[in-house]
Amino acid sequence: MALKTFVPSDFEILRLVGKQSLLKIVEWEYYQKKNPTEPAVTVEPGSLACRLYEAILYPNTREEREVLLKEYHKEALEIGYNEKSVFQVLEEEYGVDTSREDFPLSKLLGSFEAPDTFETEDFLVRWRQALPYLDPPKAGHLFLVFDWEGLSTVSSYALRKNNSSWFAARFFSQGRYQLRCTWVKKIMLLSLECLEFLHSYRIVHLSLGPQSLLLNTTREDQVGALRVKLRDFGFSKRLSSLDDDSIRRACDAGASTPTAISNYYYAQDIMLLGYVFLMLIFCSFSDNIMYQKMGYDGLKRLVEDLFQWDFDRLRTYLLQDDSAQHIVHFLDQGNGSGWVFVRDMLVLKRQPAFYNQNQLMTTQLKRYSFLSSEDL
Known part of the structure; x- marks a missing residue:
């Protein structure tokens, strides 16, 4: 199943379900290590983040389904596109059917980029009416659309x-x-x-x-x-x-x-x-x-x-x-x-x-x- 390109009007956002602090593998040395030539691999929190939403794809239609929207901010776009590329490689280069029931990774359905209309007053008003406790996304943010598979980890x-x-x-x-x-x-x-x-x-x-x-x-x-x-x-x-x-x-x-x-x-x-x-x-x-x-x-x-x-x-x-x-x-x-x-x-x-x-x-x-x- 080829990844789809969606548009914002395909979705109804229900609620924010989380924010992810992205961790990056780095190499560094503990100052107290006996052998300073042997670096220890660890992770450090990055300044980048994405927001997770529970949403409905194609609301009020026969194709309605629950999805997880993963919004990557501008500073994290490279990371978001990298995540998307993993699924593209599996589908396009290896012919993997990522829609099959036993697919062992999260199921990416497609994506969309926040358009310039996200900066208009009309959009900002409608967003604040629907989700007053959340800052609205900005134009250029990347949204990855995953099948809803719960939040338990x-x-x-x-x-x-x-x-x-x-x-x-x-x-x-x-x-x-x-x-x-x-x-x-x-x-x-x-x-x-x-x-x-x-x-x-x-x-x-x-x-x-x-x-x-x-x-x-x-x-x-x-x-x-x-x-x-x-x-x-x-x-x-x-x-x-x-x-x-x-x-x-x-x-x-x-x-x-x-x-x-x-x-x-x-x-x-x-x-x-x-x-x-x-x-x-x-x-x-x-x-x-x-x-x-x-x-x-x-x-x-x-x-x-x-x-x-x-x-x-x-x-x-x-x-x-x-x-x-x-x-x-x-x-x-x-x-x-x-x-x-x-x-x-x-x-x-x-x-x-x-x-x-x-x-x-x-x-x-x-x-x-x-x-x-x-x-x-």
Whole structure:
């Protein structure tokens, strides 16, 4: 299905549903690192933002459908067009049917640019009457039109879960604990499948976080119906279009062939996803507010700076905290296979020996015994 070019009159905006602060991968050195020649990869918030709206496409017609409008401001236009290009490449160059039911990415229907009429007094008056609490968009803003697939993400699941009284006395019933284990592993497996799909077309995400993974349900008793989709491709890159600086960065890390350079960037996505999984585990299996609020930067400091990728020491540390017992128990499953799974995701980029593999790393991770379960 070819992407469509819409016009503003095709839509009725219902409400603002969010604003996104866009994160960008940067390379920098922690001032306290022992080896100043080894930069740490992290993310920093950018000054760019986009607004998200719930809207109706073709209102009051037989074709009426709910959509998500993603408005990119002028300062973020390059990011918006980059996101759009990911879907164009999949459709136009690879012939991917992005409208199919099992498409593992968010579904982009098309786009439009805000016309000059958005600057007229008539438009401003009508906008303020309909949405008085929102500043009107300006001419030139880019609107991407996505199919409405809800607002639940891995990030919002963790928040919703922690508002419940599930951790009364810090103990699960065995049945509820096993249900949560199955649920978390299913999210992990489906997330890897989404990333595997993207990587199979030689595209890397580069800004993957818990908000990048859409969930169709947050009910743990519906694990069989759970679906995960990957979204937010503003910083994505095609490996065939890497600039000289990106290639040089990979070479400096030990990647000396085209395959190795590709694997270097695949490993970067996998590392980011590994921290998402670690955050999901900490939020799902502890009621300690310290663990619940430990985002990417906090987990990165814990793993890389405090314990320097020594997961045996990290396990010993967590065992001393009563509120972290279920975290350890979950990762101890399969004779410690959970620790192996998480460790391999987080250290992969530091292992140049992996760079020359021909098989996608995401495919290998899906086969880890930790994720195998009859319930999945």
